Amino acid sequence: MTAYIIRRLWQMVPTMLGVILLVFVLFNWVGGDPAYVLAGKISNQEQIDNIRRQLGVDQPIWVQLWIFIKQVLTGDFGASWSTNEKVSSILATRLGPSLTVLVPLLILDTLFAIGLALAVAYVRGSLTDRLVMIVCTIGLSISVLVYIIVFQYFFAYKLGWFPVQGWGNSFRENLFVFSALPILIGLAVAIAPNLRLYRTFFLDEINQDYVRTARAKGLSENRIMWIHVLRNASIPIITHLMAGLPGLLLGAFLIERFFSIPGIGREVILAVERSDFPVIKALTVYVAFATMASNLLADLMYKAADPRVQLK
Amino acid sequence: MANGTTLGSSARISREIPHSVSPGLWALAWKRLKSDHVGMVSLAIVVAFVAMMIASGLGLIARDWAKETGVNYAPPSFIGADIEGGTPAAPIAPSAPAVEYKTEVVDPLADALAEIKGEKKAAEAGAPAAGDSGKSVDPLADVMADIRKDAKGAAPEVAEARSPTLPLGGDKWGRDVLKKTIKGSETSIFVGLAAAAVATLLGTLFGAAAGYYGKWVDDAFNWFYSVFNSIPYLLLILAVAAVLQQKGTLTIILILGLTGWTGTFRLIRGEYLKHKAREYVQAADAIGASNLRRMFVHIFPNVSHVVLVQLSIYTVGFIKAEVILSFLGFGVPVDVVSWGSMLNEAQNELILGKWWQLAAAGTAMAVLVTAFSLFTDALRDALDPKLKGLAGA
Numbered sequence: 259m260t261a262y263i264i265r266r267l268w269q270m271v272p273t274m275l276g277v278i279l280l281v282f283v284l285f286n287w288v289g290g291d292p293a294y295v296l297a298g299k300i301s302n303q304e305q306i307d308n309i310r311r312q313l314g315v316d317q318p319i320w321v322q323l324w325i326f327i328k329q330v331l332t333g334d335f336g337a338s339w340s341t342n343e344k345v346s347s348i349l350a351t352r353l354g355p356s357l358t359v360l361v362p363l364l365i366l367d368t369l370f371a372i373g374l375a376l377a378v379a380y381v382r383g384s385l386t387d388r389l390v391m392i393v394c395t396i397g398l399s400i401s402v403l404v405y406i407i408v409f410q411y412f413f414a415y416k417l418g419w420f421p422v423q424g425w426g427n428s429f430r431e432n433l434f435v436f437s438a439l440p441i442l443i444g445l446a447v448a449i450a451p452n453l454r455l456y457r458t459f460f461l462d463e464i465n466q467d468y469v470r471t472a473r474a475k476g477l478s479e480n481r482i483m484w485i486h487v488l489r490n491a492s493i494p495i496i497t498h499l500m501a502g503l504p505g506l507l508l509g510a511f512l513i514e515r516f517f518s519i520p521g522i523g524r525e526v527i528l529a530v531e532r533s534d535f536p537v538i539k540a541l542t543v544y545v546a547f548a549t550m551a552s553n554l555l556a557d558l559m560y561k562a563a564d565p566r567v568q569l570k
Numbered sequence: 571m572a573n574g575t576t577l578g579s580s581a582r583i584s585r586e587i588p589h590s591v592s593p594g595l596w597a598l599a600w601k602r603l604k605s606d607h608v609g610m611v612s613l614a615i616v617v618a619f620v621a622m623m624i625a626s627g628l629g630l631i632a633r634d635w636a637k638e639t640g641v642n643y644a645p646p647s648f649i650g651a652d653i654e655g656g657t658p659a660a661p662i663a664p665s666a667p668a669v670e671y672k673t674e675v676v677d678p679l680a681d682a683l684a685e686i687k688g689e690k691k692a693a694e695a696g697a698p699a700a701g702d703s704g705k706s707v708d709p710l711a712d713v714m715a716d717i718r719k720d721a722k723g724a725a726p727e728v729a730e731a732r733s734p735t736l737p738l739g740g741d742k743w744g745r746d747v748l749k750k751t752i753k754g755s756e757t758s759i760f761v762g763l764a765a766a767a768v769a770t771l772l773g774t775l776f777g778a779a780a781g782y783y784g785k786w787v788d789d790a791f792n793w794f795y796s797v798f799n800s801i802p803y804l805l806l807i808l809a810v811a812a813v814l815q816q817k818g819t820l821t822i823i824l825i826l827g828l829t830g831w832t833g834t835f836r837l838i839r840g841e842y843l844k845h846k847a848r849e850y851v852q853a854a855d856a857i858g859a860s861n862l863r864r865m866f867v868h869i870f871p872n873v874s875h876v877v878l879v880q881l882s883i884y885t886v887g888f889i890k891a892e893v894i895l896s897f898l899g900f901g902v903p904v905d906v907v908s909w910g911s912m913l914n915e916a917q918n919e920l921i922l923g924k925w926w927q928l929a930a931a932g933t934a935m936a937v938l939v940t941a942f943s944l945f946t947d948a949l950r951d952a953l954d955p956k957l958k959g960l961a962g963a
Contacts, residue, residue: 276797281809288813399939401893403913404932411920504802511804512894526805527898530812542809546800553800 263554270550277546282326285535286319326539335540340532345540348525355425356521359437359513360506363444368499371449375456376483379464390453397450406516409443423518440513455498459491466490492563500556504549595875595953602952609948615941619759626756637745741915741927750907751930757908758935761823761892761901766884768827773834774877780835781842782865791835799832807891811900822901826888834880841873875953882946886939893935909935 317325329335335345378390414422420439426432463469464487472482511523518524522541529537560567593601603609625631741747780791798806806829814821845851846869854868895901896910904911909931916928 272793273796273800276793277800280797280801284809284813395943396936396940399936399943401890401909401913401932401935403894403897403910403917404928404936407913407917407920407928415921511808511898515898526808530808530900533812535812538809538812542801542805545802545805549800549802 263558266554266557270554273550274547277543278327278330279323281539281542282323285539286322286326329540330543335536338529338537339534340529341534345536348537349522349540349544352520352522352525355432355519356510356514356523357506358429358432359440359444359519359521360510362433362437363441363448363510364499364502364506366441367445367448367452370445371452371456372488372495374449375453375460376488378453379457379460379487380479380483382461382464391457394450394454397446398454402447402512405447406443406512409439409446410516413439413442423516425519436517436519440510440517440519443513444510452498456491456495459494460487463487463490489563493560493567496559496563497556500552500559503552503555504545599875599952603948606948606952608944609952612941612944612948615937616945619755619938619941620763622752623756623759626752627760631749631752634749741919747927747930750912750927751909751934754907754909754912754931755934755938757819757896757902757906758889758892758910759938761819761826761908762885762889764823765826765830765888765892766881768823769830769884769888770834770877770881772827773831773880774838776831777835777838777840778842778865778870781839782846782861782869784843788839791839795832795835798829803829804891807895808900811895817901817903819902819906822892822895825895826891830884830888834877834884837876837880838873841876842869845869845872879946879950879953882942882949886942886946889935889939889942 333346337344338348341348374390378387381387410422414420421436425436468490469482469486472486473479477486510521511527513519514521514524515527525537526541528534529541603613622631741750776791776794780788801809807825810825810829814825842865846864851864851868854864859868892901892908893910893913896908897914898910899914901910902908912927912931916924916931919925920928
């Protein structure tokens with residue numbers, strides 16, 4: 259087990275280097291000279307030279323790459339170009355609000371989607387099943403934007419059940435007052451695709467021999483569905499969940515933007531709008547690392563979910 | 571279809587001996603697709619949208635989408651009908667001129683009424699009054715009056731020429747929402763299709779090379795794939811958007827296409843791995859076919875159905891992505907209308923009770939995306955019957 263984890267971590271090194279290289283090429287070459295982006299319109303040559311020296315872009319390319327790698331390793335990306343806040347502190351302070359919205363959302367979404375999918379898979383082929391699938395397909399096709407705009411208008415602006423937007427200082431207030439509507443919207447958006455996906459996972463299992471055997475030995479339908487089928491369908495579900503886990507670090511771009519939640523997603527959009535390269539660079543690299551880590555975690559969880567899985 | 575091509579001239583012969591030649595993959599798939607009613611209906615809708623896109627692109631329809639043909643926020647005709655009649659049918663009518671946007675507006679009709687009254691007054695009093703009477707209704711009225719004067723020269727004429735209602739309503743400047751929606755579909759569908767073509771092409775080329783050559787080529791492409799795949803898609807798009815400074819339809823096609831190839835790569839690579847060991851490829855090798863010929867003349871037709879389905883899946887995804895990017899302002903430039911930019915305008919309009927632009931853009935997109943997804947499912951079932959039941963059931 260330990261050997262497996264060490265080998266997997268070792269295999270991540272080339273990919274990590276690749277991500278660093280990709281981000282470096284993107285922001286130092288494709289994006290043009292960062293000094294010009296930073297200096298903006300009111301720049302003379304002297305200022306630009308000054309900035310170039312500060313950023314290290316007057317150095318040869320391999321020195322620049324080394325500077326970037328050092329930044330990644332030490333976590334010190336310097337200060338934001340637009341607000342002068344340290345990038346590390348931006349990431350640290352924005353993570354909390356993102357997680358406040360996304361963790362409850364992920365938990366509720368998973369519980370609802372699994373429960374509903376099991377129910378629908380149980381009555382597969384019936385009118386209920388078909389209706390739910392039709393609703394899901396149409397629900398999937400409506401733009402996320404429409405959900406957010408309409409929900410925000412209707413529930414917050416028109417009915418006044420929730421604050422239109424904002425963020426407070428206490429965790430309780432944030433979770434129960436300001437996050438409530440964003441979580442509701444997130445559920446409306448996320449349940450349809452997940453329900454559809456999980457249903458197919460359950461359908462794959464529901465016709466297996468072991469289900470018939472379980473039924474033959476007189477187990478209750480509840481036990482068959484919740485214990486036997488769910489456990490066997492858990493591997494693809496875990497894969498799917500783990501694939502979405504790094505998204506927690508990213509926050510929900512659109513929801514955070516609409517509701518003025520000071521999370522990472524909103525920060526990314528702001529950074530792109532302001533061409534704030536250090537923030538985007540830091541986020542891209544770290545979220546990529548987190549993705550790799552959660553992939554490894556997913557593989558380890560397979561083993562826990564299904565002892566037949568051989569880690570090699 | 572396939573009979574005709576193999577037997578050369580006559581369909582008559584193939585009718586006499588129906589089983590002499592087995593129909594090709596595409597003919598069979600088309601037959602299966604035709605028997606799938608949902609698939610055919612959604613195909614018809616998709617074709618209609620694409621036809622609309624082409625017609626709009628050629629300038630046959632919605633050419634004058636930017637023309638301000640209606641009054642500001644002209645309501646859709648079906649709810650504007652009784653306003654046109656002149657007698658105020660809405661119960662809140664007496665208070666209508668006093669309606670302000672600060673107070674919560676319950677009935678969209680009231681606004682419409684207020685505006686039409688404002689417009690009528692404006693038409694009577696001429697240009698300077700247009701600004702004043704508009705003020706109570708629209709905070710931007712002054713600015714707009716100026717813009718209109720600048721643009722058209724004589725403001726009163728314009729005010730007279732405008733119609734109080736439009737088929738699907740009007741936007742802030744009185745532009746026809748129906749025409750905007752058509753023009754927006756041109757942008758959104760074109761970006762979706764073109765970006766899907768770029769992504770599928772890249773994914774196919776990379777996947778073919780990796781799967782066919784194997785060894786270090788495979789390793790290199792797999793490394794490339796894992797690098798791209800470890801960065802969450804939306805973040806990657808935004809990072810590229812941040813770097814590419816100039817906005818444009820081409821830029822967004824490139825962004826989506828260059829970042830989106832990974833899914834196709836994985837599938838096509840797997841297919842090529844499977845196919846390169848088959849007998850027909852060995853036979854091609856034996857008759858001296860070159861590597862490229864084996865890859866694209868011999869193997870490619872056998873994996874082309876995967877490519878087609880991928881193209882279809884991508885188009886749906888990219889249409890959605892384009893709408894979000896344009897909404898955020900990272901997509902098409904401001905002078906190009908897209909469903910995303912319409913939704914962006916609609917966001918502020920909704921608070922004023924003007925729901926029609928949101929409804930038009932949202933519905934158009936939902937209909938297209940629903941039809942396209944259903945068509946994709948049908949296409950996959952038709953091309954690869956083995957998969958049937960896995961996704962749909």
